[in-house]
Structure formats: C-alpha cells, structure tokens
Amino acid sequence: xxxxxxxxxxxxxxxxxxxxxxxxxLDKIYxxxxxxxxWPMMFGLACCAIEMIAAQASRYDLARFGMEVMRPSPRQADxxxxxxxxxxxxxxxxVRLYNQMAEPKYVVAMGACASGGxxxxxxxxxxxxxxKFIPVDVYIPGCPPTPQALVYGLMKLQEKIDHQSIKQxxxxxxxxxxxxxxxxxxxxxxIDPRRIPEIHAKAAELxxxxxxE
Amino acid sequence: xxxxxxxETLDLAAQFPGLSADTRPxxxxxxxxxxxxxxxxxxxxxxxxxxxxxxxxxVDYLEQNLFEVVYHAYKTAGGPGLEFKVQIPRQDPASLPSxxxxxxxxxxxxxxxxxxxxxxxxNHPDLRRILMWEGFEGYPMRKDWKEAFYEDETxxxxxxxxxxxxxxxxxxxxxxDNVSFPAGxxxxxxxxTDPEELLYASLRKYSAEVKDGIKTDHxxxxxxxxxxxxxxxxxxxxxxxxxxxxxxxxxxGYLHRNHEKIGxxxxxxxxMPYTDRLDYFNSMYNNWGYSLAVEKLMGIVVPERAExxxxxxxxxxxxxxxxxxxxxxxNDLGAYFTPALYAFEERELILDxxxxxxxxxxxxxxxxxxxxxxxVDAASLQKIKGLVFERLPRRVxxxxxxLSENEIFISRMKGIGYLSLEDSxxxxxxxxxxxxxxxxxxxxxxxxxxxxxxxEFDIPVRHNSDLLDxxxxxxxxxxQSLRILRQALQQLPEGPVLTGKPQYQVKVPAGxxxxxxxxxxxxxxxxxxxxxxxxxxxxxxxxPSFVNITSLEKMCVGTKIADFVTxxxxxxxxLGELDR
Numbered sequence: 001x002x003x004x005x006x007x008x009x010x011x012x013x014x015x016x017x018x019x020x021x022x023x024x025x026l027d028k029i030y031x032x033x034x035x036x037x038x039w040p041m042m043f044g045l046a047c048c049a050i051e052m053i054a055a056q057a058s059r060y061d062l063a064r065f066g067m068e069v070m071r072p073s074p075r076q077a078d079x080x081x082x083x084x085x086x087x088x089x090x091x092x093x094x095v096r097l098y099n100q101m102a103e104p105k106y107v108v109a110m111g112a113c114a115s116g117g118x119x120x121x122x123x124x125x126x127x128x129x130x131x132k133f134i135p136v137d138v139y140i141p142g143c144p145p146t147p148q149a150l151v152y153g154l155m156k157l158q159e160k161i162d163h164q165s166i167k168q169x170x171x172x173x174x175x176x177x178x179x180x181x182x183x184x185x186x187x188x189x190x191i192d193p194r195r196i197p198e199i200h201a202k203a204a205e206l207x208x209x210x211x212x213e
Numbered sequence: 214x215x216x217x218x219x220x221e222t223l224d225l226a227a228q229f230p231g232l233s234a235d236t237r238p239x240x241x242x243x244x245x246x247x248x249x250x251x252x253x254x255x256x257x258x259x260x261x262x263x264x265x266x267x268x269x270x271x272v273d274y275l276e277q278n279l280f281e282v283v284y285h286a287y288k289t290a291g292g293p294g295l296e297f298k299v300q301i302p303r304q305d306p307a308s309l310p311s312x313x314x315x316x317x318x319x320x321x322x323x324x325x326x327x328x329x330x331x332x333x334x335x336n337h338p339d340l341r342r343i344l345m346w347e348g349f350e351g352y353p354m355r356k357d358w359k360e361a362f363y364e365d366e367t368x369x370x371x372x373x374x375x376x377x378x379x380x381x382x383x384x385x386x387x388x389x390d391n392v393s394f395p396a397g398x399x400x401x402x403x404x405x406t407d408p409e410e411l412l413y414a415s416l417r418k419y420s421a422e423v424k425d426g427i428k429t430d431h432x433x434x435x436x437x438x439x440x441x442x443x444x445x446x447x448x449x450x451x452x453x454x455x456x457x458x459x460x461x462x463x464x465x466g467y468l469h470r471n472h473e474k475i476g477x478x479x480x481x482x483x484x485m486p487y488t489d490r491l492d493y494f495n496s497m498y499n500n501w502g503y504s505l506a507v508e509k510l511m512g513i514v515v516p517e518r519a520e521x522x523x524x525x526x527x528x529x530x531x532x533x534x535x536x537x538x539x540x541x542x543x544n545d546l547g548a549y550f551t552p553a554l555y556a557f558e559e560r561e562l563i564l565d566x567x568x569x570x571x572x573x574x575x576x577x578x579x580x581x582x583x584x585x586x587x588x589v590d591a592a593s594l595q596k597i598k599g600l601v602f603e604r605l606p607r608r609v610x611x612x613x614x615x616l617s618e619n620e621i622f623i624s625r626m627k628g629i630g631y632l633s634l635e636d637s638x639x640x641x642x643x644x645x646x647x648x649x650x651x652x653x654x655x656x657x658x659x660x661x662x663x664x665x666x667x668x669e670f671d672i673p674v675r676h677n678s679d680l681l682d683x684x685x686x687x688x689x690x691x692x693q694s695l696r697i698l699r700q701a702l703q704q705l706p707e708g709p710v711l712t713g714k715p716q717y718q719v720k721v722p723a724g725x726x727x728x729x730x731x732x733x734x735x736x737x738x739x740x741x742x743x744x745x746x747x748x749x750x751x752x753x754x755x756x757p758s759f760v761n762i763t764s765l766e767k768m769c770v771g772t773k774i775a776d777f778v779t780x781x782x783x784x785x786x787x788l789g790e791l792d793r
Binding site for chain 2: 042043044045046047049050051052053056057058059072084085087088089090095098113117119120121122123124125126128132143144146185186187188189190191192195196197198199200202203204205206
C-alpha cells in the first residue's frame with residue numbers, strides 16, 4: 001500500500017515527514033493487515049484442489065498476495081477455500097471446521113460444485129452448494145477454475161475486505177453470531193438442524209395419505 | 214478382447230459341470246450357479262490360472278427381475294480374461310457367496326455392491342457400507358431407487374430440450390433440497406445410531422493386557438477426512454500399540470459423487486467429460502478407457518493419427534502423474550513444497566499442451582468414440598517435441614539426482630510397506646505397485662490396446678516390493694514413457710482424427726463390454742452395458758485407486774504410524790476415482 005492509499009485525506013503532513021508518518025483510520029490499517037495475510041486452510045475436496053495447489057506453485061505464485069501459508073489447522077486459518085464437490089458425508093466435517101476457525105473468517109466457493117452442485121448436482125450424495133450450510137463471500141465459476149480465475153477471486157475477496165469496517169462486521173457485534181451454522185448430521189439422509197420442523201411436517205404430510213388408505 | 218479363447222471356451226463347459234455360456238446377444242462369458250460360485254472361483258484361480266481378479270460389480274436387471282454379479286479375472290502372465298456371472302433373484306435379502314476368501318482383492322468391491330445394490334455376500338469378513346454411511350436409507354444404484362433431484366429416466370431431459378422450460382430442482386424436490394426421508398420420519402424422536410460403531414468394533418479385536426506389570430491398552434487414531442497428507446478427503450482409522458499399527462481400516466465415500474448413477478442417465482457421449490473428473494490428474498487416460506469400452510460395443514475403428522495422438526497424450530499424462538506423485542511424496546516426508554515445485558514446473562508445461570489441444574488444462578474431454586475431438590496444430594506439436602526430446606529427459610534426470618539418493622529419503626523408504634508377491638496378486642494390486650513386487654504385468658503388454666503393440670519399450674520390474682522400489686519403478690516408467698513418446702512423435706502419420714462425422718448421439722448396439730487400460734495408477738476398467746437405447750444401462754468404473762487401497766491394511770500392520778502417510782502416498786490414490 002502506498003502512503004497515498006493509506007493516508008486519510010484531510011490531514012496535512014509536513015513534506016519532510018511524508019514517507020515516515022501516515023495518518024489513517026483504524027479500519028484502513030486493520031484491513032490492510034488482514035487483506036495482506038489471508039492464510040487459507042490446507043483443505044482440498046476434489047479436482048479444484050489441484051488447481052489450488054497449482055496456484056500456490058511457481059507459475060502463479062499466490063505468495064504475491066500473502067496467501068502462501070497454507071494452514072492444516074482451522075485454528076490458524078483465515079480463509080476456507082471450499083475446493084471441490086461437497087458431499088453429504090463430508091459436509092458435517094466442513095461445517096465443523098468452519099465453526100472451529102477463528103474470526104475473522106472468510107469462505108470462497110471455488111468451482112461449480114462448491115457454488116451450486118455443478119455437474120454432480122443431481123447425485124444422491126451431493127450437497128448442491130456449500131452456501132446451504134455456511135456463508136460464502138466469493139464464488140468462483142469454472143470446472144475447475146483456472147489458477148488465474150482463483151487468483152482473481154481472491155483479489156475480489158481482498159476488495160471485499162478493504163470495504164469492511166470493524167464496526168459492522170458480524171463477528172465484532174454483541175450477542176451471538178448473526179449467522180447460525182449448526183453442524184448437520186447423518187440420518188436416513190442428511191439432516192440440517194435448522195430445518196428439522198420443516199422435515200417433520202413434510203414427512204408427516206407424506207405419511208398421511210398412506211395412513212388413510 | 215473379453216471373449217475367452219475358443220478352445221478354452223469349449224473345454225470350460227466340459228470341465229466344470231453346471232456352467233453355461235452367456236448367450237444373450239452382445240454378451241459373453243459364463244453363467245455360474247450361485248451355489249457353485251466358490252467352487253468355480255477356486256477352480257478358475259487354481260486350475261485355470263486366473264490369479265488376478267480385476268473387477269466385481271453388479272447389474273440390476275429390473276425387467277428380468279434379476280441381480281447379476283459380474284466378475285472379470287485375468288492371468289498375470291497375460292492374455293485374455295475370464296468373465297463369469299452369477300444371476301440371483303431380485304429380492305430382499307439377495308445373497309450369494311463371497312469370493313473374498315479366494316481373491317482378497319474382491320473385499321471392497323463386494324462391499325460396494327452391497328452398499329449400492331443391497332446384495333449380501335455371505336462369508337465376507339467385514340460387510341459394511343463403504344461409500345454411503347451406515348444408516349443411509351435405500352440402495353441407490355438399484356434401478357427403482359430415485360434420488361430427491363430425480364427428474365427423468367434418461368437425458369436429455371424434456372424440460373431442457375427441445376421445450377427448454379427448466380425449473381430449479383430445489384423447487385421440485387419434496388423436501389426442498391437434495392434430501393429424501395421416509396414418510397412419517399420424525400427427526401426429533403429419531404435416535405441416532407452411531408455410524409462408526411461397526412467400524413470401531415471391527416478394529417477392536419484385542420483385550421487390554423498386562424505387560425511388565427503395567428496395564429496397557431491400544432489407542433484408536435482417526436486420520437482424516439481433513440488431513441494434509443491423505444491426498445484429499447480420505448480417512449483411515451488405525452488401532453495403535455504405542456506407535457505401531459495393529460490394525461487399520463480405510464474409510465471412504467467422502468467424495469462419492471455418484472458417477473455411476475448420473476452416468477446411467479447421461480447419454481453415452483455425455484459421460485466423456487465425467488470420466489475426466491475421476492482421476493483428475495489423468496483425464497486423458499480416463500477418456501481412453503471409456504472410449505475403448507464403447508468403441509468395442511459399437512465396433513468402430515480409430516484412425517491411425519488419432520491412435521497416435523491418444524498414445525502421445527496418454528504418455529504425457531503418465532509422466533506428469535508420476536512427477537506430481539514424487540512432489541507430494543516429499544511433502545508427506547516433510548520436505549514441504551520444494552520438490553513439489555519442481556514437479557509442478559514440468560506439469561504446467563504439459564498442461565499447456567493439453568490446453569492447446571483440448572481447450573482446458575485439467576478436464577480435457579479429448580477423446581470421442583472413434584478418435585479424438587481435435588487435431589494437434591503444428592505449433593503444439595513443436596512444443597511437444599521440444600519437451601520430449603530436450604527438456605523432460607534433462608529435468609527428470611535432475612529431479613532424479615536431487616531426490617533419489619538422498620540418505621534420509623532412502624532410510625524412510627527402504628524396506629517399509631512390504632507386500633509380498635503373492636499378496637500383491639491376491640489383493641488385485643495393479644500398476645506400478647504390482648511391478649515393484651516383481652511381476653511384469655502391464656496391460657499395454659499383457660493385452661495391448663490401441664497401438665501399443667507397435668512400440669518398443671520395456672516393462673520395468675523391481676523385486677523388493679517396498680516403498681523405495683515403488684518410487685524407483687515410477688522413475689523408470691517415466692523413461693519408458695519418454696521412449697514411447699519419441700517413437701510415436703517420429704511415426705505420427707497425417708490423416709483424419711475421427712471416424713465418421715462428429716455427432717452428439719451415438720448408436721450403441723445392445724451388449725456389454727469391458728474396456729481396460731493401463732492408467733498411470735494401475736488398471737482402469739469400464740464395464741458398460743447397453744440395451745440399445747441412447748444411454749448406458751449400466752456404467753461401472755473399476756478404478757485402480759479403489760482396488761489398490763484394499764491392500765493398505767496389510768502393508769501398514771506392523772509399521773509405525775508415521776510410515777502410514779508414505780505408504781498411502783505410494784499407493785497413489787486420488788479421491789475422485791477412489792470414491793467416484
């Protein structure tokens with residue numbers, strides 16, 4: 001970040017102090033720190049993960065964005081790159097990992113599958129998009145997205161971070177988190193705890209005509 | 214290719230009473246009565262010499278009210294295979310004897326058939342669900358089982374074509390999502406059963422003991438599904454005595470994305486891009502196996518130039534697969550990412566070629582029935598030549614010098630993960646790992662497909678069957694691939710690359726075919742059944758990862774838990790084809 005970008009306008013800094021002193025807002029300096037060291041979680045689901053690794057490798061070099069430090073532990077990661085098809089069997093683990101990440105935390109849905117099921121949407125073991133369970137910040141289209149597309153998506157995430165304010169982001173608000181992400185569980189099919197009453201009602205409705213016969 | 218040699222055909226019915234030839238048009242092989250299966254399997258293995266069981270799968274013939282379990286066995290000495298089938302009435306519970314005691318390699322494949330079709334295999338040592346979870350409602354691969362987003366029996370769906378009035382699947386599904394529950398299901402009153410209970414029970418085959426006055430107990434360790442060195446969403450549960458592995462079970466299905474169910478809705482051609490996503494490192498090779506199976510059904514020949522292009526792309530794919538494996542192996546050993554960078558550098562150059570010829574880097578979708586989709590332009594051909602004749606041999610040698618003689622590396626690899634020659638065959642291990650056990654079995658030689666019989670190349674063999682040999686044999690294979698590539702590039706003829714004109718819908722006569730290729734990871738087989746319509750009636754993929762992993766426990770027991778990571782790495786699994 002150049003001094004001009006960092007400085008908030010309206011304050012006169014003496015000419016000889018220009019490159020030494022900056023007057024800025026807390027938001028700006030805080031966002032600058034966060035956007036320049038987004039550590040992704042080392043976590044690949046399917047094909048997209050390979051392109052994610054390729055983006056880390058020498059030709060595309062994600063280190064330019066401060067994103068080369070892949071953390072295998074959710075506790076040390078800022079960004080969850082959901083790279084690949086989300087299956088019903090896997091989604092409880094993904095949501096649990098998301099809940100274990102320390103805030104601030106971001107989610108990027110990489111590729112068609114993570115965004116909406118992709119070519120496998122109709123599959124009986126496939127979750128049609130990770131956004132049904134956790135909030136997604138950036139969607140990257142492609143099957144798989146090229147490393148260039150991934151880098152572009154991550155730059156979009158940086159833009160999003162630049163426009164956030166400590167006062168407004170959901171994790172610094174009082175009270176419980178405004179976004180609920182309970183861990184789904186596996187029964188006869190995948191059960192989303194938020195939808196239990198709905199499932200109950202619908203199943204009872206399905207049973208009713210059978211009972212009448 | 215699948216039909217048994219004629220004289221053996223005649224002999225077989227005489228040699229084994231009760232056997233009858235499969236006479237349905239387009240079908241081949243033998244029908245074995247269920248009660249004689251164990252006897253016949255023993256006979257096939259011991260007397261006929263079919264020691265390598267390639268594939269076990271089931272087909273649901275809804276109209277005939279039959280389940281058919283199909284077996285493909287081969288000889289490691291080479292030559293055509295033996296196909297036999299068992300037909301059982303389609304009922305619950307449907308059961309037949311397991312062949313796992315005879316060919317332990319059938320273990321996971323039978324579990325898969327149980328999981329997806331609900332066929333019980335008696336005397337199976339550990340019959341649990343494998344891809345879906347314990348407690349899942351229904352057997353999804355049965356023809357009368359419908360998923361929540363079910364729309365129509367076959368594609369193209371009427372809602373998309375020709376009318377084109379598509380609605381969101383979520384608005385049509387009963388529960389508003391891709392889930393379905395039995396009528397009257399009450400999630401509040403439902404008591405969850407522990408899905409892992411059976412798994413843990415199968416591992417706890419011990420009792421706490423007192424050693425030197427200290428009461429000792431074993432420790433159960435879960436690795437995965439999110440673990441940096443399981444190469445994706447693979448999970449293993451190990452029972453440890455201190456650091457030593459006592460027993461270990463792989464758990465999979467975390468990437469089970471229903472290739473087969475979707476594949477049976479798709480038209481034949483629509484499946485081609487799906488095969489790319491099986492082993493996502495080697496889409497060129499996955500295409501090949503599938504087009505081979507369908508071409509066999511259709512009875513079409515591939516033009517010369519297309520055959521050469523298939524070989525060129527396939528072998529390039531093999532080289533980059535092995536390079537990546539080395540990079541990832543070093544990651545697992547703790548040399549984080551530097552060796553991987555060497556691998557990725559070369560891989561990018563190979564991917565550039567794939568992108569130039571097919572349009573995408575990874576998901577090439579390059580093959581068509583009867584050829585390939587596009588010709589290679591002169592510039593790309595020049596690039597390939599530059600790679601094959603100049604750059605790659607040099608770079609591979611450089612990597613070899615850098616990695617192969619490292620002392621720490623050798624001490625981590627030598628003598629670890631031993632699997633005896635007999636066990637390798639019994640567990641249906643194929644590919645480089647079988648050749649590292651001393652068996653020169655390579656389908657490119659054993660039963661050549663395409664034009665592999667024209668090239669001069671060796672099948673590298675090593676004999677120690679440990680991790681180091683499995684690593685070195687892949688180094689040797691890269692050299693052989695380069696050798697094939699050099700010949701192919703010199704011989705590449707001019708001409709068309711596709712038989713007939715390109716078409717969206719192909720006519721596939723009724724029948725069955727098993728197309729198998731020597732993919733970089735091992736034997737990749739496609740079992741395709743057609744009933745003459747536009748969609749495959751059965752589409753099964755026998756993937757090397759899924760079958761090779763059967764021997765994982767055998768290799769790990771007795772080693773330290775830290776070695777598990779390397780052993781798994783050298784099995785060379787990729788989750789897309791492990792779980793499908």
